[in-house]
Amino acid sequence: MRCQHRARLTLALLVCTAACGNxxxxxxxxxxxxxxHVRAERRAYDGAPPVIPHDVFSANCTxxxxxxxxxxxxxxxxPNMPHAKTVGVGKQARCTQCHVYRxxxxxxxxxxxxxxxxxxxxxxxxxxxAPPVMPHATLMRENCQACHTGPAAxxxxxCRHPERTRCTQCHxxxxxxxxxxxxxxxxx
Amino acid sequence: MSDGAGRRTFLxxxxxxxxxxxxxCDSKRAEQLADQAxxxxxxxxxxxxGKAPCRFCGTGCGVEVGVHKGRAVAVRGDEKSPVNKGLLxxxxxxxxGFLYGKDRLTHPLRRQPDGSxxxxxxxxxxxxxxxxxxxxxxxxxxxAVSIYGSGQWTVFDGYAALKWIKGGMRSNNLEPNARLxxxxxxxxxxxxxxxDEPMGCYDDIELTDDIVLWGHNAAEMHPVLYSRMxxxxxxxxxxxxxxxxxxxxxxxxYADVYIEFRPGSDLAxxxxxxxxxxKNGDFDKAFIDKHVVFxxxxxxxxxxxxxxxxxxxxxxxxxxxxxxSNIDELRTFLADYTPEKVSAISGVPVAQIELLAKIxxxxxxxxxxxxxxxxxxxxxxxxxxxLITNLHLVTGxxxxxxxxxxxxxxxxxxxxxxxxxxxxxxxxxADMLVTKPEHRAKCEKAWxxxxxxxxxxxxxxxxxxxxxWTRGDVKVMWVQVTNPWQTIxxxxxxxxxxxxxxxxxxxEIYPTVTSAVADLILPSAAWIEREGVFGNSExxxxxxxxxxxxxxxxxxxxxxxxxxxxxxxMGHLFPYTDDNWHEEMYEEYRSLGLGTGKDLASYxxxxxxxxxxxxxxxxxxxxxxxxxxxxxxxxxxxxxFYKAKKYGEKAAFWLRPYHAPPEEPDKDFxxxxxxxRVLEHWHTGTMTRRIKELHQAVPSAxxxxxxxxxxxxxxxxGDVVRLKSRRGELDLSxxxxxxxxxxxxxxxxxxxxxxxxxxxxxxxxxxNISKEPDYKKCAVSIERV
Ligand code: SF4
Numbered sequence: 001m002r003c004q005h006r007a008r009l010t011l012a013l014l015v016c017t018a019a020c021g022n023x024x025x026x027x028x029x030x031x032x033x034x035x036x037h038v039r040a041e042r043r044a045y046d047g048a049p050p051v052i053p054h055d056v057f058s059a060n061c062t063x064x065x066x067x068x069x070x071x072x073x074x075x076x077x078x079p080n081m082p083h084a085k086t087v088g089v090g091k092q093a094r095c096t097q098c099h100v101y102r103x104x105x106x107x108x109x110x111x112x113x114x115x116x117x118x119x120x121x122x123x124x125x126x127x128x129x130a131p132p133v134m135p136h137a138t139l140m141r142e143n144c145q146a147c148h149t150g151p152a153a154x155x156x157x158x159c160r161h162p163e164r165t166r167c168t169q170c171h172x173x174x175x176x177x178x179x180x181x182x183x184x185x186x187x188x
Numbered sequence: 189m190s191d192g193a194g195r196r197t198f199l200x201x202x203x204x205x206x207x208x209x210x211x212x213c214d215s216k217r218a219e220q221l222a223d224q225a226x227x228x229x230x231x232x233x234x235x236x237x238g239k240a241p242c243r244f245c246g247t248g249c250g251v252e253v254g255v256h257k258g259r260a261v262a263v264r265g266d267e268k269s270p271v272n273k274g275l276l277x278x279x280x281x282x283x284x285g286f287l288y289g290k291d292r293l294t295h296p297l298r299r300q301p302d303g304s305x306x307x308x309x310x311x312x313x314x315x316x317x318x319x320x321x322x323x324x325x326x327x328x329x330x331x332a333v334s335i336y337g338s339g340q341w342t343v344f345d346g347y348a349a350l351k352w353i354k355g356g357m358r359s360n361n362l363e364p365n366a367r368l369x370x371x372x373x374x375x376x377x378x379x380x381x382x383x384d385e386p387m388g389c390y391d392d393i394e395l396t397d398d399i400v401l402w403g404h405n406a407a408e409m410h411p412v413l414y415s416r417m418x419x420x421x422x423x424x425x426x427x428x429x430x431x432x433x434x435x436x437x438x439x440x441x442y443a444d445v446y447i448e449f450r451p452g453s454d455l456a457x458x459x460x461x462x463x464x465x466x467k468n469g470d471f472d473k474a475f476i477d478k479h480v481v482f483x484x485x486x487x488x489x490x491x492x493x494x495x496x497x498x499x500x501x502x503x504x505x506x507x508x509x510x511x512x513s514n515i516d517e518l519r520t521f522l523a524d525y526t527p528e529k530v531s532a533i534s535g536v537p538v539a540q541i542e543l544l545a546k547i548x549x550x551x552x553x554x555x556x557x558x559x560x561x562x563x564x565x566x567x568x569x570x571x572x573x574x575l576i577t578n579l580h581l582v583t584g585x586x587x588x589x590x591x592x593x594x595x596x597x598x599x600x601x602x603x604x605x606x607x608x609x610x611x612x613x614x615x616x617x618a619d620m621l622v623t624k625p626e627h628r629a630k631c632e633k634a635w636x637x638x639x640x641x642x643x644x645x646x647x648x649x650x651x652x653x654x655x656x657w658t659r660g661d662v663k664v665m666w667v668q669v670t671n672p673w674q675t676i677x678x679x680x681x682x683x684x685x686x687x688x689x690x691x692x693x694x695x696e697i698y699p700t701v702t703s704a705v706a707d708l709i710l711p712s713a714a715w716i717e718r719e720g721v722f723g724n725s726e727x728x729x730x731x732x733x734x735x736x737x738x739x740x741x742x743x744x745x746x747x748x749x750x751x752x753x754x755x756x757x758m759g760h761l762f763p764y765t766d767d768n769w770h771e772e773m774y775e776e777y778r779s780l781g782l783g784t785g786k787d788l789a790s791y792x793x794x795x796x797x798x799x800x801x802x803x804x805x806x807x808x809x810x811x812x813x814x815x816x817x818x819x820x821x822x823x824x825x826x827x828x829f830y831k832a833k834k835y836g837e838k839a840a841f842w843l844r845p846y847h848a849p850p851e852e853p854d855k856d857f858x859x860x861x862x863x864x865r866v867l868e869h870w871h872t873g874t875m876t877r878r879i880k881e882l883h884q885a886v887p888s889a890x891x892x893x894x895x896x897x898x899x900x901x902x903x904x905x906g907d908v909v910r911l912k913s914r915r916g917e918l919d920l921s922x923x924x925x926x927x928x929x930x931x932x933x934x935x936x937x938x939x940x941x942x943x944x945x946x947x948x949x950x951x952x953x954x955x956n957i958s959k960e961p962d963y964k965k966c967a968v969s970i971e972r973v
């Protein structure tokens with residue numbers, strides 16, 4: 001059991017080394033592009049499933065992209081998956097239905113498509129002390145911690161109270177863009 | 189809403205002040221990072237979201253398209269759609285990209301004598317088409333004109349084409365590319381139930397115990413449905429997925445059982461299952477007595493042929509003749525299909541054949557059979573459709589939630605347009621046929637035409653249409669939303685002789701190999717650039733509104749047809765108002781099916797719904813056809829096949845034998861060649877290759893091969909080999925560690941790549957009844973180059 005576990009970890013290490021070789025990090029390990037920039041590069045628009053930024057190395061993506069994510073010291077972090085509940089993990093997860101590998105950097109024909117950028121402005125709050133309202137839908141992102149905690153979380157959206165795991169107790173999803181009619185003061 | 193911006197500034201000011209102070213220094217750093225990052229986004233509330241069905245496959249997922257300043261900038265899966273409940277596949281997620289390729293066609297283009305194309309005006313283009321059609325009709329009669337459309341046509345395009353050619357030009361030379369795709373399923377349902385399309389629906393996925401996929405790589409071809417299957421299995425681990433195929437695919441990776449058979453031997457396997465079930469006493473006698481009649485057709489292989497050899501290589505018009513049969517005859521017939529004999533033909537171990545018989549024969553478990561191109565693109569495709577449905581008829585596992593034979597369509601409106609509107613050379617809307625006087629009369633009356641206007645002579649089916657075109661018998665052809673110069677099998681057989689008197693019009697959104705041989709290219713409006721209606725695999729009719737403007741002078745296909753018709757004095761066929769013609773046209777079309785069991789929802793209702801499954805009666809959709817409590821036309825207590833008048837309102841079980849494939853590997857051509865799609869690309873790739881993410885995932889066609897075969901040939905991953913068939917040759921690079929794993933002696937090549945046309949090698953053999961060609965089986969040789 002232990003042996004098997006170690007073998008898997010070694011494989012994962014090897015794989016991450018290969019995979020992260022051409023990542024956004026420069027030789028001294030300092031990020032040369034902002035995390036938001038890298039995020040945008042991997043998506044056709046905000047909300048599109050990201051392309052897979054490394055080579056194919058396992059049929060089982062959730063071996064590394066597991067519930068907690070897998071940190072490989074000095075190499076990189078395989079972030080955890082935000083939608084284990086919706087699509088399952090392990091043998092029954094069909095990740096490549098939505099996430100594809102890049103086999104080439106070339107394009108077939110030029111395109112004028114410009115996708116929606118992520119809105120990086122601050123989320124709304126009802127008043128200064130109110131918890132911010134979620135600025136995006138939660139479909140396929142039911143595990144908030146995948147993006148908001150851990151090494152893969154971008155600094156600007158990193159949660160400062162990860163020990164509180166019931167996120168929706170305080171943060172609501174905005175499901176409509178129309179405002180509730182303001183109260184009218186009675187004058188009689 | 190109007191004070192949104194003001195409110196945001198207000199909040200931002202607040203946030204930058206006291207809140208940051210209250211929560212400490214981390215926020216400051218975050219603020220800086222946020223400000224320096226990628227350009228400021230659009231507030232999601234500034235987007236207008238509109239609903240539409242996905243443009244790509246026959247699953248018919250609902251999407252919402254985010255539009256900003258007149259351009260589509262995002263999509264999201266429509267959580268309100270019962271088909272996909274918010275999930276999409278990678279094609280669906282990248283939908284908007286296909287509209288914005290830099291080389292979109294934006295003006296009509298006329299071919300010049302030197303082969304170049306010059307812009308011309310719409311008026312000139314439409315006049316020219318009207319003149320060409322008019323001249324062909326005058327000089328050569330109605331057999332010389334044709335329209336070749338698509339299962340990606342909206343209902344409006346298909347209906348306009350049908351009305352114009354059948355009711356105006358009095359020709360039945362109207363075909364969709366669905367002939368290459370769904371025709372065998374149509375003939376399967378017609379021969380057994382006298383009404384097209386499945387009785388079940390997607391709800392069966394969650395209600396069944398065993399799903400048997402017959403040559404159906406759902407993981408790539410109906411991805412969202414496959415993820416529904418996997419989700420159902422996660423929730424109910426007793427559910428099983430059984431994958432029958434001629435190569436391992438991503439579908440096999442997730443299946444409980446994978447059964448590999450020799451190409452074509454599925455005919456024997458289905459009969460082998462029947463043999464065992466009959467022997468084991470698994471037939472549901474009560475159901476059979478009440479609901480089933482036995483039929484037998486022509487079985488002599490010499491009389492039938494394969495549609496591609498000898499005289500049949502020019503014209504294939506074989507017609508089946510049915511006679512009544514019975515269960516005793518079936519018993520004798522099945523004696524040829526003992527497990528040992530079937531195993532010898534198919535290469536499937538006896539134990540697996542017995543397992544299949546157990547699954548179908550187990551009356552305590554629900555069984556859902558699904559299939560798509562593996563069964564339909566088959567030299568005996570209709571027979572295979574009949575055989576799978578037979579398995580359900582003899583066990584009563586039909587018309588029951590969770591138990592049904594379910595044929596899936598490949599294209600987004602193969603059902604809605606090709607099959608329901610009836611854009612085929614022998615059909616009219618709502619299951620009607622041009623050969624039936626009462627059907628023609630019904631349409632003539634609804635359309636206000638003189639009796640006898642619609643011709644009774646069946647037109648050319650697709651394969652014969654292109655053969656007739658090549659001979660020069662067909663003078664004018666208009667191709668819309670499809671790319672036949674890439675997809676017709678045995679491609680080198682069809683051609684263009686520039687000195688001839690023929691005229692080819694192509695309506696397209698991008699330059700293709702087909703537009704490259706056109707005399708006139710028309711720029712079309714696509715998907716959400718116009719209003720539309722599609723119908724998906726589960727009888728769901730879905731409507732969408734125009735959400736963005738088409739580029740340049742692009743116009744929708746239905747408009748193009750109507751404008752030409754008007755110029756030929758056939759404007760009376762389209763008596764609609766300018767500003768509401770979609771709804772008026774739809775309601776006229778809908779009137780032809782009302783009261784027949786093919787009742788579609790009203791346009792008004794469709795506007796507000798995420799699609800509805802017909803028959804829709806009193807505003808209520810139908811999940812299960814022919815079933816009491818579901819189908820409003822069933823007045824009896826259980827099941828009633830009310831459309832099958834010919835069989836006494838029972839379903840027909842057809843005895844269908846095994847026939848060997850038309851071409852099998854031999855000494856000179858030792859490999860099987862199978863062709864198909866991949867998850868990332870739609871058909872000929874004209875849309876999906878223009879989407880960066882999809883192209884970069886699968887940039888070109890390749891040949892998928894068993895590693896042992898590669899070693900034997902002395903080549904490895906990435907090496908280029910030459911594939912040769914009796915018809916053509918093609919160089920491709922070798923993939924041995926791909927997503928699919930063919931057995932030894934078998935290779936697979938996708939057809940999306942216009943730079944590598946695999947259909948130059950395929951054989952133009954056809955199903956004897958549906959005339960749908962078989963893209964899955966021919967023989968090739970392979971050598972290193
Ligand atoms: S499964 Fe088919 S309909 Fe659904 S998103 Fe994918 S291509 Fe579109």
